[in-house]
């Protein structure tokens with residue numbers, strides 16, 4: 509039920525954020541509509557919810573997590589506040605980044621969520637650095653590092669896995685393989701057998717799992733997290749899932765075969781988990797109540813974000829490394 513609740517909250521949040529973004533400025537050049545509450549590119553993890561839910565169920569607030577540009581699910585599953593994330597998407601002062609970061613820069617250090625990241629694969633070295641600190645300081649904590657199947661074709665993936673293995677760092681690499689990298693199918697541009705094979709080449713044990721089966725993800729992550737926490741060094745989880753939406757919310761994904769999407773929708777992780785829970789005796793009313801509560805939470809967050817103040821103009825000059833010699837101001 510806890511796993512299902514996490515997935516339902518992620519889905520409800522992203523559905524609402526998508527509606528609130530309609531008409532917004534996108535990476536593909538659409539212009540802002542007056543009605544858009546969420547501006548800028550919004551990468552949705554619809555259909556991938558089982559991966560963060562199953563993995564983060566094994567993490568503690570003292571553990572770290574690094575995320576990607578598609579990070580709402582990771583953030584919520586790690587325990588970050590849903591309302592503050594909605595405020596950030598709305599660009600409001602009460603958001604995680606004071607309204608200045610938006611979807612791709614959300615971080616909540618209070619729950620160990622070190623940050624979403626707009627640079628593909630850039631979270632990998634950050635995760636390894638964080639895990640190295642945990643090891644040096646002898647903390648009883650680990651780092652979970654989420655990245656996409658496209659990220660494994662960038663150099664930081666190799667550097668991070670090598671460093672983690674050489675120093676036996678407490679890091680769990682999680683490849684969320686949704687089969688697409690922006691508008692390009694990942695398969696044809698990836699040599700060899702993908703993330704697990706590359707991990708094996710560096711002597712990092714891995715498991716491949718049906719990433720749309722939250723119970724399978726939960727079980728595999730339990731084993732790998734226990735090994736990482738036990739001091740066995742890094743591990744990799746390769747979760748096979750599917751990106752249901754376009755690359756960003758306004759991308760209609762017209763470049764892909766509609767049959768591919770239809771097949772993926774048949775394996776929707778929420779529908780599967782719900783069916784499984786019903787079969788094992790959970791009352792439908794209990795699941796309905798959980799869904800209603802998640803929707804109510806999201807509706808309240810939308811209202812809060814709408815009513816929240818905009819950042820002060822002076823805030824443009826805080827949280828930056830260098831504001832120049834003063835002439836900028």
Ligand SMILES: Cc1ncc(C[n+]2csc(CCOP(=O)(O)OP(=O)(O)O)c2C)c(N)n1
Nearest residue numbers: 578626627628656657658659686688689690
């Ligand atoms: C270094 C870098 N190159 C290119 C981009 C543009 N870009 C943004 S997301 C993306 C695809 C990433 O694919 P994947 O890692 O599989 O993640 P997914 O979007 O499928 O979740 C690309 C190429 C970027 N943000 N950073």
